[in-house]
Amino acid sequence: MDLLLEDLSKQERYKFLSAVVIPRPVALVTSKDRNGLCNAAPYSFFNVFSEDPAIAILGIGAKSDGSIKDTLQNIRDVKQFVINMVDKSIIGAMHIASADFPSNESEIDYAGVTLVDSKTVNVQRIAQAPASLECELFQIIELSERRSLVLGKIKSIYIQDELIDPATKRIIPEKYSPIARLFGDYYAWLGDRYTKAIPTMEQIHELGLKAGDIEKN
Numbered sequence: 001m002d003l004l005l006e007d008l009s010k011q012e013r014y015k016f017l018s019a020v021v022i023p024r025p026v027a028l029v030t031s032k033d034r035n036g037l038c039n040a041a042p043y044s045f046f047n048v049f050s051e052d053p054a055i056a057i058l059g060i061g062a063k064s065d066g067s068i069k070d071t072l073q074n075i076r077d078v079k080q081f082v083i084n085m086v087d088k089s090i091i092g093a094m095h096i097a098s099a100d101f102p103s104n105e106s107e108i109d110y111a112g113v114t115l116v117d118s119k120t121v122n123v124q125r126i127a128q129a130p131a132s133l134e135c136e137l138f139q140i141i142e143l144s145e146r147r148s149l150v151l152g153k154i155k156s157i158y159i160q161d162e163l164i165d166p167a168t169k170r171i172i173p174e175k176y177s178p179i180a181r182l183f184g185d186y187y188a189w190l191g192d193r194y195t196k197a198i199p200t201m202e203q204i205h206e207l208g209l210k211a212g213d214i215e216k217n
């Protein structure tokens, strides 16, 4: 089946695009309004795209009535936010925080999580999150009246100590299990991990390495 984007409604585009490009990680974003009220909401149009500058990107849509989401308003106003990664320990908080809370009510009061001060931004992170990225606003690209791309410059990364191998200073893959968003109400957890180095041109040209020689494990 070929689907020409110009033939699809906005809803159909969203349905197919968000279902094809999976899995997506989920950013449980904490932000703060001008009065200091903390907001939390999950965003899965999210990833990191560069390390120098260190940039994380969020795709934030309008609410169904066309109004602006609190996260975007807060980032515009305060210019700082924190991306909290989501694992099983805060899965309930992620789902609660996705509800359409009024702007003057904090999701945190219902989410069963604790806030702690960040190191580099004046927005708190979620203590239970396995990892958090403290961000300053770098740029907002308005894709349309209803879609904004928020580029955050990452100032600091918090990672729970037990996820890091002290000898190698690397994250231990088997211990870090962030949720994967599929589409609609579907989610997944990471399955088997495997390692495979990038082939060298010597292996391909001189040793005749072919795709069929590469096994999964």
Ligand SMILES: Cc1cc2nc3c(=O)[nH]c(=O)nc-3n(C[C@H](O)[C@H](O)[C@H](O)COP(=O)(O)O)c2cc1C
Pocket (backbone or CB within 6 Å): 026, 039, 040, 041, 042, 043, 044, 045, 046, 059, 060, 061, 062, 068, 069, 070, 071, 072, 094, 095, 097, 098, 099, 100, 101, 181
């Ligand atoms: C797992 C998950 C991922 C989501 N990803 C996005 C997203 O990438 N962009 C978006 O605009 N809304 C997304 N949403 C919906 C928002 O979380 C929802 O609209 C929320 O109420 C926004 O809260 P806020 O107004 O406090 O920012 C997602 C919801 C869930 C459950």
